[in-house]
Amino acid sequence: MRFTQGFISYAAAVLLCLAGVGVFLLITPQSREERIPRREYTITVANFNREVPYKAWAPTADPAGWVPNSNRIASGENGAKAMFLGYATAKRAHAMFVQSDERPADGFANRMANSAQSVGTEQVNGQPWDKRYRKDKNQRTLVRTLPDVTLVVTGTADWPELAQLAAALGERPKATS
Template sequence: MRDPGRVTDKTSQQPVDSARTAARQAAAGPAAAAEGPYEVTPGVYKRLTTGLGGYSIAMLSCLLIVGLIALITPREHKETLPTADYGNHLFALRNKAPYTPYAPQGLPFTWRTTSSRVSGLDGEGPVAWHLGMVTPSEEYAALEQSDERPVGEYLWRMTNSREPVGVQQVAGQTWQRYYRKDKDQRSLVRTLPGLTLVVTGTASYEELAVLAAALKPQPKNGASASPSAPAASTSPSATPADRP
């Protein structure tokens, strides 16, 4: 049984809905007429559609050129060691060492001192001096000197070798040659009363002979001698020697 209180007349609602729709269309008439495709000139269309793309292509081209230039430009990666001043160490050795120290004099300016260390001046242990250098061929050479005893143990530590492989005449003096193949290390050794001199490094025997020939005894007790400035050239009287 149907409830007479809930009778719905669909026919009476249709005119109302139609009237509302017509009113909305009338209100939106001008705006609706403005909708639709716009006509633009070819120049405006080109700027609107290709401006950003052209800019992006230009930027990428510039970045590509910069990258290629950076890639083909040679760069120097070699590190240059700072130069060391050993004057204070030599002065201390001349005044406090129990032996007469030796120092290079007259080396060409292409020899650069890169390190200097002194030990034993406080009375504990042997007195030793290390002087590291870079040779004109960019190899390493060092002067090692000490009054350490026994001499054999000191030579083993400095040359990394137990037995000499020959002799070499340098500036009228006989030096013993040592060689350590796996370290590519060459050494020249001269033993004096109370002092052992070792010239060692990766430099050739010829360059080591230049350093050995430049070694001169330094007066003690505050005398005026001091290491001279690098000279333009040096010609040690050394037996020519090639690498082993």
């Protein structure tokens, strides 16, 4: 059979190519598992703790089923530093913990929350956290302002998940050199 003339020959050539692709797809290993990159943050927290004049905050343990997937330290104006820890939650929403000594604290919190409007408070481990919500971004935020640092937990995660991350936070002891 010549595959260079006529519609039937053309159709046969196309089917032969598709059969080859089908065999290739059948024998190629495929993963059906979810792939979320895991990014360890302990070195980032230790470095941040050495760079700032206060005790850094970080999760004492990751909430069950959560995957830490990003972390970084950023320098801002006036020497302020910020640390960002991102997570995929157990429900596969996004949550992020950010802390900074930037002043004014309200400006930093407003930028991280994408909102200056409070929608109430949430008690986490007996401490009040300011709640903020930005509907158009589906972003919920918890803010706690301390004398030397502002703590922000934000993301598309629901309120209970954000509170779970906030509850996991604790001060890290300063390294003695």
